[in-house]
Amino acid sequence: MIEIGNFQIDLEMRTLLQNGEEVHVGSRAFDILAVVAAAAGRLVTKDEMMNAVWPDTIVEENNVQVHLSALRKILGPDRDLILTVPGRGYQLLQRQKRVTSRETASQAAGGRRLPPSKSRLLGRDCAVKLISSMLTHTHVLTLVGAGGIGKTTLAIEAARHCSADFAEAVCLVELATLTTPEDVLGAIVEGCGLTLPGPQADVAQVVAALGRHRMLLVLDNAEHVIAAVAHILDALVVGNDMLRVLVTSREPLRIMPETIFRVDPLGVPPAGCTNEEILKCSAVNLFLLRANSLQGEIGVDSAEIRLVGEICRRLGGIPLAIELAAARVVALGVEGVHRRLDDRMAILAGGYRTALPRHQTLRATFDWSFAILDAKTQSLFRRLAIFGSSFTFEVMCAVMCDDEFSVASAISGITELVAKSLVNVEFEGPVAKYRLSESTRAYAFEKLQAEGELQTMTSRNARYLSSLFQPQAGGDLNEELGNRLDVKQTLDDARIAIS
Ligand SMILES: Nc1ncnc2c1ncn2[C@@H]1O[C@H](COP(=O)(O)OP(=O)(O)O)[C@@H](O)[C@H]1O
Ligand SMILES: [Mg+2]
Structure with missing residues (x-):
């Protein structure tokens, strides 16, 4: 029930009541009233009104005026609550009133x-x-x-x-x-x-x-x-x-x-696509919109468009990260932002003054999630930073689990991290593969370093990786590697572990 002055509109029953008594109102007039009432004080443009009341027909604009004046007659002393804003549309005004019942x-x-x-x-x-x-x-x-x-x-x-x-x-x-x-x-x-x-x-x-x-x-x-x-x-x-x-x-x-x-990230361009395709992506549009509102003239140059596409892709299409990156263009330029993305926790700061504190820097956004993890899950999360690409549960356990961190803790930890949107999971047939986005990994990496565990975890990973390259007694290494793992991924991780 929506109240306008002494009237109540029941949108479901399509009835107008005055102090509880039904009042007759024509169908189009009721539609006009319903549209303006549902907008709850927002201005309804003429086009919006015409589309809502006559969705399938094109009619003269003065049709709204005809039904509106019939409606205003019915509303009597409350007629002024529906305001016509010349040249723009219609708006519902509300009078301040005391709360008298649960319904109102x-x-x-x-x-x-x-x-x-x-x-x-x-x-x-x-x-x-x-x-x-x-x-x-x-x-x-x-x-x-x-x-x-x-x-x-x-x-x-x-x-x-x-x-x-x-x-x-x-x-x-x-x-x-x-x-x-x-x-x-x-x-x-x-x-x-x-x-x-x-x-x-x-x-x-x-x-x-x-x-x-x-x-x-x-x-x-x-x-x-x-x-x-x-x-x-x-x-x-x-x-x-x-x-x-x-x-x-x-x-x-x-x-x-x-x-x-x-909720999916905004659309990002795949590597190697054309400038035209890059400019169609919503993440790129957001970057350009925000950067241009501060600086102007961003995105006219073809090399710049490619860099913006790459920035958006590396930020995983996350609108907040894109807004923070766009804000840095004023000081660093597009190329400067692109070049410093490896240090994103430092540069993606300085959001809108009016934003929530946890939206003013990328680090603060992650802090909010990290703080509500229990100690064991926090520990698993920061250790996952050593995986540069996707990893399976088995690989994770082989590297992470020890006397203090059991397989049971690994199961509950990874479940929680997936549920809390900190780790992404994809299924390759029956196999679950986990991955941290580039930004999440950068944050986890900072935590791993701060905890003084980087060295230990890197050596553990290196030990695990080198064990994969040792053939089992009597076995063929090539065959085993082919059977047991995605070789490219392992080599990527090996490169990271020794770098
Ligand atoms: N689809 C979008 N188009 C334009 N800006 C967006 C979009 N989604 C989010 N933003 C901007 O990104 C920032 C973070 O969005 P928000 O909705 O607060 O994220 P969340 O609630 O998931 O933390 C806000 O400043 C918001 O204006
Ligand atoms: Mg939110």
Whole structure:
């Protein structure tokens, strides 16, 4: 239910009520009202309105005016709440009012407001549509991916895209600064504008307060309070099957009603493609957009375009890393940024002053993930820096496991690192192959060095690699190598181990 002055709009039933009584309104006039109301204060352009109300027909613009004036007659004293912005479009104005009941609370509390877009979303059209359509049947949809991959940006855009489907509200709740289950529940109560009987909320009261309202709850940054979020959501969706929850997290919630949506990096150009192909990639577009907003004239030169393509590929298409790299162009130039990518932890710093602290440097983004690992998993993670390319579980155990680090710890550690989006896994037939992105490896490498373990791990790896080149008694080395491993990968790692 959306309130406009003394009126309530029920988008699902397509009815307009005045103080609870149904008021007759023509179908097109209702559509116009629904579009402007669902935009929740955002300006709806003329084209957007025409496309929404007459999706398959081209009609004269004055048709909107005709239906709008009929609508304004019905709204009477509240007619001025639908504003026509000359030459631009239409906008819903809201009067400040006191919260009088649970039904009106979520709108008045402002929890439903999504922040305005700061900049253009690149390369996510399909993802936005897919997420919107998944939310019609999935109760809890978790956008999972590494830090800075664009989960929050995508979640907000997807929520905006499907906000018209949610008659009650779209509530955004930021979890990043919270630490306890009580904090999480309190933030949900506040974000949804719920009024509870006592000061300390419990889940059952929140379930009761939500009733069977159709609403979309967006929970941003769940990874560090993941267990609390999992338990709360499990209860909320059982209590209200009309509720939809969109979560962003570096790791899945692991609850029954959850569907996972892995957020991919932005598109990067493969090595050796043409400049035209490079310029079609969304990661390259983001780099150029950000660099040009600071410097101008980047990307006109053909050699420069190739370097930008290479930078984006080596940054793995991660938008945050690309933004940080683009910001460095002002001081270092494209060639300078490209040349210093091996020292990326040092140069990918100095993000937007207004960004979250953990988004101001690449290192801080990883710190946020690293800090929530237990000590054993932290140790495994930093040791994985010695693998320059993909590796199997067997190879990892052969190099890592010792009296202090068992195979069981390796199993739980690698499972956790994959879940937390720090290690990528691919399947070659039945075989799982793990890999750290170039940026993740650079961070893990710093940690390995800081811990004073680089030398030990490098020698262990070198010992393991040389053992592979020793033929077993009576065996043929070439045949064994062919059977046992990917020779090229081993040689790559051997090169790294002795360099
Ligand atoms: N598709 C995109 N197009 C343009 N900029 C993006 C896109 N995705 C992310 N960004 C930018 O990258 C940065 C990190 O994105 P964010 O959504 O906060 O990542 P995450 O939530 O995964 O940590 C932000 O500054 C955001 O504006
Ligand atoms: Mg985020």
